[in-house]
Amino acid sequence: MSLTNQPDPEARRRVVAQDLENVMHPIVQHRALETSQIVVTGGQGSTIVDADGSTYLDAMAGLWCVNIGYGRTELAEIAAEQMQQIAYYPHTAMNLPAARLGEQINTLMGGDYHTYFVNSGSEANEAGFKVARQYAKHEFPGQFRFKTIARHYAYHGTTLATLAAGGMGERKTKFEPYAGEFIHVPAPTCYRCPLGLESGKCGMACAKLIEATIQAEGPQTVAEIIVEPIMSAVGVAVPPDEYLPMVERICRKYDVLLHVDEVINGFGRTGKMFAHQHYGISPDIMAIAKGIVSAYLPIAATVVKNKVFESFLGEVAEARQVMQVNTYGGHPVSAAVAVRNIEIMLEEKLPERAATMGAYLMEGFKDRLFRHGITGDIRGKGLLIGIELVTDRESKVQLDGALVQGVVDFCKANGVIVGRSGGGTRHSNTIVLSPPLVITRTECDMLIEVLDKALEATVAKMNGAA
Numbered sequence: 001m002s003l004t005n006q007p008d009p010e011a012r013r014r015v016v017a018q019d020l021e022n023v024m025h026p027i028v029q030h031r032a033l034e035t036s037q038i039v040v041t042g043g044q045g046s047t048i049v050d051a052d053g054s055t056y057l058d059a060m061a062g063l064w065c066v067n068i069g070y071g072r073t074e075l076a077e078i079a080a081e082q083m084q085q086i087a088y089y090p091h092t093a094m095n096l097p098a099a100r101l102g103e104q105i106n107t108l109m110g111g112d113y114h115t116y117f118v119n120s121g122s123e124a125n126e127a128g129f130k131v132a133r134q135y136a137k138h139e140f141p142g143q144f145r146f147k148t149i150a151r152h153y154a155y156h157g158t159t160l161a162t163l164a165a166g167g168m169g170e171r172k173t174k175f176e177p178y179a180g181e182f183i184h185v186p187a188p189t190c191y192r193c194p195l196g197l198e199s200g201k202c203g204m205a206c207a208k209l210i211e212a213t214i215q216a217e218g219p220q221t222v223a224e225i226i227v228e229p230i231m232s233a234v235g236v237a238v239p240p241d242e243y244l245p246m247v248e249r250i251c252r253k254y255d256v257l258l259h260v261d262e263v264i265n266g267f268g269r270t271g272k273m274f275a276h277q278h279y280g281i282s283p284d285i286m287a288i289a290k291g292i293v294s295a296y297l298p299i300a301a302t303v304v305k306n307k308v309f310e311s312f313l314g315e316v317a318e319a320r321q322v323m324q325v326n327t328y329g330g331h332p333v334s335a336a337v338a339v340r341n342i343e344i345m346l347e348e349k350l351p352e353r354a355a356t357m358g359a360y361l362m363e364g365f366k367d368r369l370f371r372h373g374i375t376g377d378i379r380g381k382g383l384l385i386g387i388e389l390v391t392d393r394e395s396k397v398q399l400d401g402a403l404v405q406g407v408v409d410f411c412k413a414n415g416v417i418v419g420r421s422g423g424g425t426r427h428s429n430t431i432v433l434s435p436p437l438v439i440t441r442t443e444c445d446m447l448i449e450v451l452d453k454a455l456e457a458t459v460a461k462m463n464g465a466a
């Protein structure tokens, strides 16, 4: 049985039954899938198609990842060509597409980096933790630098170590306990400052706490700090401009590596190729995934500065080499597709486009959505945007979770997929948006229109309930 873009209700029913009977899905409740599900069969640009023929403007680009948009059939041809050449060989050897991809990434980063390939953002961060620890073993032999400083409400992946580094309770608690090597500090979630300070008058207290934490833990125990430049999942927390440069200065002062998670932020999403480039900082370790290949195939990477890479050089007997291997790391087919994906981004100037369309959306949202008293804050960079919903702007009390979910559901019922932040009772009240970078002005207008209507309906519901 094959599904096409032609609506076929009977085939769709069979797929749903087959799936519910046999498949265990991530993060969604299966009971919910019984009554409402998408059976995706096609996509073009920013639009996906369901087997029932309905279309949705996907303002989340899948899971924040289809940066160049759906339906780029030329990537299928590249994958087929590469499979006919050589589909796979382990990356202990070299292959053409991975070498070219490494060169592309190094060029985008200014030429002082080497790239280690893995398959997912989680693995990219996980390898980053290990690189930091191994580097510390080489460079600080008398010390025991193994700790990673991370931030509350961060999300860095789904493996045990990346969950431990993360700071999202609802994602973590089912799997506790974790080993204690990840030390958490408050994040620059400025609309709800964890330190109760006022934005612009806080003296960057949260960044200063990082230094205090390193001192308290003992600098000789700290290997690295991990930051996502703009925290995405918690509701798009854009840090003040001074924050990341301050974090970098602290890293340099204590010989702690700066590990930057660009899994969502990277590849044009925020209006530059990498989000850290907005802040003039220079990562020692950088995790990339998602936009590297716009999710056409799985590939991800841990990119390390040459000063780190050089620490892994030596005689074979010294055993300084990277002490891990991923079977599919540097997969030639994924790498070939990623190479073309990055070329497309550069040819079509998609980071610049994200800046322009992001500004257009922000203006439209600010113009239309603040008329609803439940719009607390609208923030973002490029095409990474969060709209925080509150009961009223004065009190900033988080809008009730069912009402926030109602906004998401209203949008879906009206042909638009939007996301919702995680972050427990403190931060789960933001509508998050991360559309393909090819989104058009007409689609932006539709997004603004549908969200406006969704908030209007929510306010009406609240008034009706009062």
Ligand SMILES: Cc1ncc(COP(=O)(O)O)c(C=O)c1O
Residues within 6 Å of the ligand: 063, 119, 120, 121, 122, 123, 125, 155, 156, 157, 158, 228, 232, 233, 261, 262, 263, 264, 289, 290
């Ligand atoms: C910032 C960040 N880091 C890491 C990851 C993990 O990536 P993956 O799901 O590919 O393992 C994610 C996933 O959404 C993410 O948002």
